Amino acid sequence: MKWTRDPRLAAIAEKVEAGERLDFEEGMHLYRTRDLNGLMRLANLTRERLHGDKTYFVHSMRLEFTNICYVGCTFCAFAARKGEERAWDYDVEDVVAHVRSKWEPGITELHMSSGHHPNRPWAYYPAMVRALVEHFPGLQVKAFTAAEIEHLSRIAKKPTLEVLRELKEAGLAALPGGGAEIFADRVRREVARNKVKSEKWLQIHREAHSLGLRTNATMLYGHIETLEERLDHMHRLRDLQDETGGFHSFIPLAFQPLGNTLAQNLGKTEFTTGLDDLRNLAVARVYLDNFPHVKGYWVMIGSELTQVSLDWGVSDIDGTILEEHIAHAAGATSPLGLSKQKLVEMIRRAGRTPVLRDAFYNELEVLGEVAVDAAD
Numbered sequence: 001m002k003w004t005r006d007p008r009l010a011a012i013a014e015k016v017e018a019g020e021r022l023d024f025e026e027g028m029h030l031y032r033t034r035d036l037n038g039l040m041r042l043a044n045l046t047r048e049r050l051h052g053d054k055t056y057f058v059h060s061m062r063l064e065f066t067n068i069c070y071v072g073c074t075f076c077a078f079a080a081r082k083g084e085e086r087a088w089d090y091d092v093e094d095v096v097a098h099v100r101s102k103w104e105p106g107i108t109e110l111h112m113s114s115g116h117h118p119n120r121p122w123a124y125y126p127a128m129v130r131a132l133v134e135h136f137p138g139l140q141v142k143a144f145t146a147a148e149i150e151h152l153s154r155i156a157k158k159p160t161l162e163v164l165r166e167l168k169e170a171g172l173a174a175l176p177g178g179g180a181e182i183f184a185d186r187v188r189r190e191v192a193r194n195k196v197k198s199e200k201w202l203q204i205h206r207e208a209h210s211l212g213l214r215t216n217a218t219m220l221y222g223h224i225e226t227l228e229e230r231l232d233h234m235h236r237l238r239d240l241q242d243e244t245g246g247f248h249s250f251i252p253l254a255f256q257p258l259g260n261t262l263a264q265n266l267g268k269t270e271f272t273t274g275l276d277d278l279r280n281l282a283v284a285r286v287y288l289d290n291f292p293h294v295k296g297y298w299v300m301i302g303s304e305l306t307q308v309s310l311d312w313g314v315s316d317i318d319g320t321i322l323e324e325h326i327a328h329a330a331g332a333t334s335p336l337g338l339s340k341q342k343l344v345e346m347i348r349r350a351g352r353t354p355v356l357r358d359a360f361y362n363e364l365e366v367l368g369e370v371a372v373d374a375a376d
């Protein structure tokens with residue numbers, strides 16, 4: 001039996017099966033095909049060719065050391081102005097004390113990204129990283145988006161490469177993928193006018209990779225971008241990955257529509273649909289043939305859909321996180337964090353093999369499959 005009635009998808013499938021790269025028009029057809037099962041099949045084929053059933057997660061903690069930010073991205077509900085009652089801003093000692101107060105044995109990754117604080121001196125940032133690795137030996141600090149790195153280079157009056165080098169010397173392990181939003185100028189002007197420009201975002205990741213720092217890449221979707229602009233975003237990332245090979249994972253971020261001016265201006269109160277989330281993950285998995293992982297971010301799409309996404313190309317579900325504020329400020333209804341056990345169960349109940357990893361994607365423990373009753 002022919003598995004698809006979409007002849008164009010059948011031709012694309014032949015290329016994917018042969019391990020050949022898709023061009024832009026073929027990528028667009030993945031967004032347009034009505035054969036969602038066929039798309040799922042291709043994404044799953046790609047995912048299983050790379051990882052089999054293995055599904056990765058990390059015992060992690062999230063920390064936003066300040067929400068003070070002067071940038072004014074229209075999608076953001078997290079940022080506060082200095083002096084506002086809801087603003088916070090941790091000194092280095094507060095950061096260490098906060099991590100200690102939330103600490104769980106076994107945590108390997110601390111993921112930090114925060115607002116662009118207008119006045120903190122440059123010395124604060126390497127001092128924070130140094131203090132964290134001194135107080136929590138073995139902790140892998142994944143911190144500072146490319147947008148933050150550009151901001152720090154202005155404060156430090158040093159090139160971004162030098163900022164990255166000094167942060168690495170202080171103990172920085174990797175960079176998260178935030179701040180990418182959508183690279184297309186039309187959208188960026190509307191949603192992140194004062195933030196790092198797309199070419200600079202890519203250049204900072206290129207520089208990080210040249211120093212041996214691995215990074216991630218995100219894409220904020222579900223607002224005013226077109227499907228072409230989503231694929232253009234992925235295309236630019238695929239090009240950079242060809243050049244450096246330094247990205248670990250691609251993470252689509254579903255727009256959370258509450259409490260931000262972008263949603264208000266659009267009159268938007270609805271979250272992205274499950275189908276859009278799944279299709280987007282699948283397109284990413286097939287198109288980004290040189291990315292090791294596509295991540296299903298349970299914070300923004302919920303844990304149920306994240307489970308389903310394991311059949312749609314996803315091989316990584318981020319981590320325990322413990323306490324997330326950026327998505328929750330904008331209406332995310334997921335819990336603030338999930339236990340390690342919950343993540344293991346999510347993966348097992350989706351019929352996959354949980355693998356505990358660290359921030360470098362070293363496999364720490366393969367938790368094995370167990371026969372699970374669907375009613376469990």
Ligand code: V47
Nearest residue numbers: 075076176177178179216218220253254255256330
């Ligand atoms: O940079 C802000 C986005 C990012 C909203 O690297 C929003 O492993 C949706 O980058 N709706 C922070 N998104 C989160 C992030 C991330 C998440 C998970 C894993 C990794 C990783 C990185 O969240 C921001 C911005 O792009 N964001 N507001 C919103 N209303």
